[in-house]
Amino acid sequence: MEKIKVTVALSGLNNIDSPGPGVPVIRGLKESELLDVRIIGLAYENLEPGIYMHELVDKTYKVPYPSDGVEPFLDRIRYVHEQENIGVLIPNFDSELFTVMKSERILKEMGIRVFLPTLQQFEERHKSNLPEFGKKYEVKVPYSEPILNLQDWRGIEEKFNYPVVVKGKFYDAHIAYDREQVSIYFNKIAAKWGLPIVIQEFIRGTEVNVVAMGDGKGNTIGAVPMRKTYITDKGKAWGGITLKDSAMLELTDRVISQTRWRGGMELELIRTAKQELYLIEINPRLPAWVYLAVASGQNLPEALVLLALGQEVKPFDEYEVGKLFIRYSYDMICDLKAFEKFSTTGEL
Structure with a gap:
């Protein structure tokens, strides 16, 4: 079967101590058996490591911060699109999502596809709205x-x-x-x-997480539960292991079914000593540990791009339990000329 050729532009290249999801999403796309992907990085800072990972990122462009507004964002994306012919755009930061969702119609007219939650889904799962979310969907929340x-x-x-x-x-x-x-x-x-x-x-218990993908029609395309085995002082998972947990998967299916969730998501949960699950947060995009799902048999970044392209995606029905991820630091050596070029031209 011939692979689908597509150019994917994405953010989240800050693969540092508080990593963005960009690099692990790219790794999943590069390993796809269905997609032939050209990767265009979108960076906010000159020292985001993904900019200089040329084996993963084909070209990178600097983009304005979401706080600058919709128009500067669209102007820059238009320029990048003219150069690269973007097929799918994947924003990997919560702070970008509102801007991209508001621009979805314009992006589609340009020929750029996204697969994101609706504005209603995005708003109702906000941390400040979580109590109402819990009541509406009968989910325990703090x-x-x-x-x-x-x-x-x-x-x-x-x-x-x-x-x-x-x-x-x-x-x-x-x-x-x-x-x-x-x-x-x-x-x-x-x-x-x-x-x-x-x-x-504050709910006492063990922190567990689920990465999942909804098709926008109430169906769960994939879901992988994980327990953090090492947490940094910033609260980020630096190690984790996949779990066999029917309660976590049932809760995820229920949330996706009832909300008709569209796109990637991460459920942050606390399991108490009484084995009760409390939902403490919903992140409306794929998390930085998504490559664990890929390695466990569910290539959710691949599924996201296929859904954005309007392709039919068969739900994953299994994953490998007991798969472990461990992050590590790595000194990547770069040429000063590359840094200077990106700093002055905004392209590399």
Whole structure:
């Protein structure tokens, strides 16, 4: 069977201590038996390692930050499209998704396909909306409240017991053991990611995760559960192992079926000592550990591109249990001229 040739543009090339999903998504696409992929990287910073991984990324372009607005983003994508003829665009950061979803019709007119959650799906799974999400879909979630300032926290503090989890609207989460720590983390996260800040009930238990893909019609294309075996001080998984867990898979199927989820997702869960599963977060895209799913037999990046192209994708029905991933640091040596070229021209 002849492979489908397609140019895929994607972000998330910051393969550092808090890695983006870009490089593992690329690895999955490069290993596809159905796709012949040319990879175009989209980078925000000059030192994102993926820019210089020429064995994985064919060419990289610098793009404006999502906070710059829709028009600068579209102008840059138009330019890249003129040079590269993008077939599929995969945004890998939460902060990009709103901009890309709002631009989906325009991108389609340009000939660029995406496969993302709808605006409703994106909004209702927000951390600040998680209590309502839990009620609507009958999923256990920790109690939480969004706040805009520290005075708001003092008004609701009695509703919580310490410790509490202080979360940013896109990224970052810290456990606070008293009012002073809440204040410190509030200011730190707000300065980086803006408001609101979410205060969430702390649930004791084991953190487990599921990476999954929905077809937008209520069907689960694939799902792989994982338990983190090593967590960094930033809360990122630096090691994990696939699990055989029917309860996690049932919960994932139920969420995808009821929401009719479209695209990739990660469910962050806590399993308590009583074996109850609490949903603490839904990330509306493939996570940085998605290559574990690929290695376990479910090439979800491949499925994402095929769905974006309108191809029929057969759901995965199994994965390898007990597959382990371990991240490591690697000194990649680059030529200063390459860095200078990207810094000055925005292309490499």
